[in-house]
Amino acid sequence: MNFKEVIGIDVSKNTIDVCIHLSEKSSEFANTNKGIKGFLGWVKEHLKDLSGVLFVYEHTGMYSHTLTVVLQEMGCHYYIIAPALDIKRSMGIVRGKDDQVDAKRIALYGYRLREEITPTKERFESITTLKSLMTLRSKLVRQLSAHKTTLKEQKGIYRAKDFKFIFETQQRLIHYLTKQIKSVEAQMQEVVNSHIALKTNMDLMLSIKGVGRQMATTMLIVTENFSKFDSSRKFASYCGVAPFAYQSGTSIKGRNRVSPLANKNIKSLAHMCAVSAIQHNSEMKIYYQKRVEKGKSKMSTLNIIRNKLIARIFAVIQRQTPYVDTLRFVA
Structure with a gap:
């Protein structure tokens, strides 16, 4: 969707600093239900039609919760930048900290990407x-x-x-x-x-040996019931288990390696699931033992199993059928 205008919002505990990008109008409002509705009233004074307006702000945990709820209630298009590292990397070298300036930077970030951005979906x-x-x-x-x-x-x-x-x-x-x-x-x-949709997806994930209740619950939260990621590869990259090439020219040809830019919590849970899988899943156990016997790295093998488990999770969710262990049908 091509948005005509972008409004950047810097959210803090007590206030929100806002900036309308093209008109360069800025202001500050209380981070309360009343204050945010006052902010939307202020926006309507400068922009008559909000259908082509995108509100952009960083994910700040519970501090941005009220803003999200009000924007949903008013039917506004909004995009939550998560992680905030995205915008920090886009700004280059920055000295000092100023909320109004941050709001302008967020507005500029959103305006540059307005044709590529998909508005954040309403969260359950x-x-x-x-x-x-x-x-x-x-x-x-x-x-x-x-x-x-x-x-x-x-x-x-x-x-x-x-x-x-x-x-x-x-x-x-x-x-x-x-x-x-x-x-x-x-x-x-x-x-x-x-919630029937959450319950269904939880049961599907638990049908995979190695995936426990904590991992399944965290997957529901992080993916927002699988609405934020459409493939296992994207999620594997997000949680830091997808290997990337490390090479340049003819002199640098290193091993493929995972990136440190990752959700370390879900990566840790995926690791524990992989360890559990090689203990209780005969297929994974055989695979792990064969690779180790060939002299392959144990951690590299565990990472492959982490990827396999993530791929299986997305497969059962997309098919909406429980995982079937085909190895037990082999004669």
Whole structure:
């Protein structure tokens, strides 16, 4: 879609700084429901028709949530830049930080790419809820891990009778956090079960040996129920498991390697799924053992398995049929 005008928005905790690109009109509004509606009223004063206008802003977590909700309610076209690294790389060397200047840069970025940009699709409210629950779970898991590590180290150094109160307090915290993590996971499953499309895709992913509930839930969140990525190759590149060539001229011919520009969280989960797959999936186990016996790198082989699992996830979603392990039908 060819947009006639682009509005850049720099979102912060309390305010949004905005810039209409062609007319170079700038202003600042409160980052509240009322403030954002006031912003849209201000836009209509300068641009009568919003059908050809694209609102562009960076993904800033919960700070951009209200803006997204209001734009959806008003039927506006918007594009969320994620990750923000895209725009940082497009600006070159920049000194200092100014919200109004950032809004102008975002507007310019959007205007240059207006013919290529596909507006961000409306997100299910269930996805937003799932994402918040997953963030909460991650925080609780980190706290649980910290308490377990501290308790283990203290028990190896201090005498129990001298540190009885500290040991018991930490043990109670560990018990409490474990209980809360299970509660959050139950709530996440309830959210998935309440939405037929999420439930269907979750079950399809879980039909693949090696793919666990955490990986499947994260896939639903990151891909927004598979609406943001249309192929496994694009997703593999996004999460840093797709190998890229490393060569130049005739002198530099290095090995293919994965890029450090990646979603490290999903990459870590994919790695754990690959490790699980070679333990519980006979096909993957045989493949892994054969490559290792040939002297191939273990990490390189694990990366291939990560790619295979991602490809299978996208295959079952696109076909809308569970994965079938054909190896068990072989005589």
